[in-house]
Amino acid sequence: MFVIGLTGGIGSGKSAVGAGFARRDITVVDADQVARDVVAPGQPLLQDLVQLTGPEILNDRGALDRGALRQRLFADPCLRHAVEGLLHPAIGQAMGQQLAIAQGPYAILMVPLLIETGGERMVDRVLVVDCPESMQLERLVARDAMSQEGAAAMLAAQATRQQRLAKADDVIENTGSLELLDRMVAALHSCYSRMATDKELRQIRTVMPRDLDQWA
Numbered sequence: 368m369f370v371i372g373l374t375g376g377i378g379s380g381k382s383a384v385g386a387g388f389a390r391r392d393i394t395v396v397d398a399d400q401v402a403r404d405v406v407a408p409g410q411p412l413l414q415d416l417v418q419l420t421g422p423e424i425l426n427d428r429g430a431l432d433r434g435a436l437r438q439r440l441f442a443d444p445c446l447r448h449a450v451e452g453l454l455h456p457a458i459g460q461a462m463g464q465q466l467a468i469a470q471g472p473y474a475i476l477m478v479p480l481l482i483e484t485g486g487e488r489m490v491d492r493v494l495v496v497d498c499p500e501s502m503q504l505e506r507l508v509a510r511d512a513m514s515q516e517g518a519a520a521m522l523a524a525q526a527t528r529q530q531r532l533a534k535a536d537d538v539i540e541n542t543g544s545l546e547l548l549d550r551m552v553a554a555l556h557s558c559y560s561r562m563a564t565d566k567e568l569r570q571i572r573t574v575m576p577r578d579l580d581q582w583a
Contacts, residue, residue, distance in 0.1 A: 374481035375496030378503035387552030394469035495535040551575035
């Protein structure tokens with residue numbers, strides 16, 4: 368299976384891009400959803416996580432309070448590394464199982480921290496959704512009702528734009544309309560469908576919308 372790693376900074380629009388591929392009947396394995404599934408109530412990994420971080424990460428129904436966990440991890444880098452060491456192997460295994468049964472010419476593996484975790488080793492190609500950091504901040508504040516300081520702290524905890532772009536085989540510059548975004552996804556769908564059977568095309572690097580007409 369030809370696998371595309373989809374990533375981008377928080378607020379970049381990668382979820383909208385993933386949804387665009389899904390509408391075209393492409394399997395999209397969402398690392399965030401997998402991460403929720405492996406620590407769902409009743410899963411043994413949830414109890415391991417509680418033992419590591421404390422019971423305050425659970426809500427009154429016994430489910431993981433992701434906001435409480437996120438606050439603890441941002442405040443304690445050592446704890447964050449320990450939690451990553453616990454969760455990442457299980458998440459990676461579950462994602463691999465979903466990719467193994469994917470149908471179609473290619474599959475999308477959507478991982479927000481693909482670059483930070485070295486996840487590019489799991490994929491054949493890296494697609495980065497990019498936009499200026501000022502736009503990411505605006506989207507975070509509007510979407511999640513966050514303060515400017517909180518949004519900036521979340522950006523600082525991720526790879527920089529430069530680090531992501533340095534690993535990118537393809538880039539979507541998501542600074543326009545949703546209509547333009549969908550046209551870029553359509554072009555990349557055509558591109559990846561061809562690359563799945565023609566390995567020589569995989570030498571090409573695309574930046575959308577600049578290369579939109581090449582694959583439309």
